[in-house]
Amino acid sequence: MPATPNLIDDVYDEILSRNPGEPEFHQAVREVFGSLDRVLERNPQYVQASILERICEPERQIIFRVPWVDDANRVRINRGFRVQFNSALGPYKGGLRFHPTVGLGTVKFLGFEQIFKNALTGMPIGGGKGGSDFDPKGKSEGEIMRFCQSFMTELSRHVGEYRDVPAGDIGVGGREIGYLFGQYKRMTNQYESGVLTGKGLTWGGSLVRTEATGYGAVYFTQHMLATRSRSFDGARALVSGSGNVAIYAIEKVVELGGVVVGASDSSGAIHDPDGIDLALLRDVKERRRERIAVYAEERGGRARFLPGASVWDIESDEPIHVALPCATQNELSEAQAAKLVANGLVAVAEGANMPATPGAVRVFREAGVLFGPGKAANAGGVATSALEMQQNASRDSWSFEHTEQRLAEIMEAIHERTAATAEEYGAPGDYVVGANIAGFTRVADAMLSLGVI
Ligand SMILES: NC(=O)C1=CN([C@@H]2O[C@H](COP(=O)(O)OP(=O)(O)OC[C@H]3O[C@@H](n4cnc5c(N)ncnc54)[C@H](O)[C@@H]3O)[C@@H](O)[C@H]2O)C=CC1
Numbered sequence: 502m503p504a505t506p507n508l509i510d511d512v513y514d515e516i517l518s519r520n521p522g523e524p525e526f527h528q529a530v531r532e533v534f535g536s537l538d539r540v541l542e543r544n545p546q547y548v549q550a551s552i553l554e555r556i557c558e559p560e561r562q563i564i565f566r567v568p569w570v571d572d573a574n575r576v577r578i579n580r581g582f583r584v585q586f587n588s589a590l591g592p593y594k595g596g597l598r599f600h601p602t603v604g605l606g607t608v609k610f611l612g613f614e615q616i617f618k619n620a621l622t623g624m625p626i627g628g629g630k631g632g633s634d635f636d637p638k639g640k641s642e643g644e645i646m647r648f649c650q651s652f653m654t655e656l657s658r659h660v661g662e663y664r665d666v667p668a669g670d671i672g673v674g675g676r677e678i679g680y681l682f683g684q685y686k687r688m689t690n691q692y693e694s695g696v697l698t699g700k701g702l703t704w705g706g707s708l709v710r711t712e713a714t715g716y717g718a719v720y721f722t723q724h725m726l727a728t729r730s731r732s733f734d735g736a737r738a739l740v741s742g743s744g745n746v747a748i749y750a751i752e753k754v755v756e757l758g759g760v761v762v763g764a765s766d767s768s769g770a771i772h773d774p775d776g777i778d779l780a781l782l783r784d785v786k787e788r789r790r791e792r793i794a795v796y797a798e799e800r801g802g803r804a805r806f807l808p809g810a811s812v813w814d815i816e817s818d819e820p821i822h823v824a825l826p827c828a829t830q831n832e833l834s835e836a837q838a839a840k841l842v843a844n845g846l847v848a849v850a851e852g853a854n855m856p857a858t859p860g861a862v863r864v865f866r867e868a869g870v871l872f873g874p875g876k877a878a879n880a881g882g883v884a885t886s887a888l889e890m891q892q893n894a895s896r897d898s899w900s901f902e903h904t905e906q907r908l909a910e911i912m913e914a915i916h917e918r919t920a921a922t923a924e925e926y927g928a929p930g931d932y933v934v935g936a937n938i939a940g941f942t943r944v945a946d947a948m949l950s951l952g953v954i
């Protein structure tokens with residue numbers, strides 16, 4: 502009988518009562534705690550130093566008003582957030598999300614995940630996350646710019662190369678990072694490239710950052726598949742979403758010989774049994790910023806749009822070997838997981854943060870499906886952000902080949918670290934246990950060294 506179950510339950514109960522109304526944060530904490538009993542047994546020093554309690558309490562939470570003027574000259578108000586969760590390993594690092602569902606609990610769940618993900622990369626970055634309930638959908642270029650400028654006017658007090666380095670996430674891509682960086686530069690009167698990552702290539706950005714999260718998730722999957730002597734060659738895959746992570750995951754799957762037969766956005770899913778035409782999808786989503794239905798209309802043939810459906814509802818006559826959820830949290834349910842398993846699923850890698858519900862994760866693990874949790878599988882994005890920071894600090898810019906090689910090595914190392922830790926703690930092949938323990942112990946050891954702060 503483990504010596505610590507009561508402690509973990511007690512700390513969790515305390516977190517529930519101290520953080521009411523934040524179900525996604527609770528879910529993320531529960532998921533990590535589920536792997537930690539064996540770690541606390543072996544490391545009583547973590548218990549003595551209250552690492553569990555401390556790691557769940559953000560170092561700082563900033564909530565601010567974001568006033569801006571719309572095209573009709575009306576003053577609009579949104580709420581901005583930055584949660585600076587843990588800086589034991591380096592400056593806070595993590596993206597900004599602009600989406601109407603964003604609240605403190607969302608940002609805390611993402612920031613909490615980010616602590617362990619960033620630790621897994623082996624790079625000197627702490628964990629943080631931010632965002633706003635601003636909805637970029639349907640807004641003009643001018644409105645997006647004015648919102649970003651107002652958001653940065655407050656955020657600028659809290660960020661910096663050595664303090665906190667935001668990047669993109671849902672609703673925040675190169676365009677928004679540009680407006681945020683422009684306003685920061687104007688306010689501080691200095692060209693501090695290292696304050697944000699995901700920058701454009703002519704003003705301090707890194708090659709491969711755009712592709713990194715999607716490519717990294719596919720590299721991670723490739724390593725998982727190799728443990729069963731399998732590869733992407735001839736594999737059929739479903740990818741949810743059609744944003745930054747999804748697009749480059751699709752690109753890499755196809756490059757490695759796989760076929761992607763479905764993708765989605767928040768209006769529905771497309772099923773294209775002959776394989777998605779990536780050039781058309783990119784044109785529709787990246788350039789024209791249209792709904793995904795337009796892809797099916799223009800593609801013709803056997804491509805279909807399924808209004809309001811999830812990609813995981815697609816009825817495929819042929820087996821689906823790989824699932825890459827790359828849209829949003831809790832998008833893949835237990836019932837959808839069971840259906841995928843029945844249709845020949847071999848591997849899942851979370852390109853998004855926490856896209857599989859706890860029930861879905863249980864189904865995958867019990868069925869022996871290779872399951873790469875987001876902390877490990879989507880860490881290529883933030884790792885390449887850290888490479889962007891390295892380039893900024895050395896006033897250098899690396900070639901695409903060199904940077905992609907670094908990304909590939911980092912993803913291989915994360916896979917190795919995760920698999921080895923799972924093995925060491927008696928759970929061979931369980932990437933959830935491996936990622937949680939490897940991430941947690943790296944941060945916990947640093948926290949011990951830094952004293953009670
Ligand atoms: N951009 C990055 O480097 C990283 C992103 N992530 C995670 O990956 C996920 C996707 O992020 P990005 O691609 O950057 O955002 P994005 O804004 O470029 O794309 C998000 C995509 O998800 C779709 N989507 C959103 N809600 C949906 C819903 N309820 N149902 C179906 N589709 C929905 C959107 O239509 C869009 O296609 C998020 O969970 C994010 O936290 C994780 C690591 C790094």
Ligand SMILES: O=C(O)CCC(=O)C(=O)O
Pocket residue numbers: 594595596597615618666667668669670698854879880882883884886
């Ligand atoms: O590149 C970054 O700093 C952030 C990436 C991110 O938000 C994530 O990993 O979820």
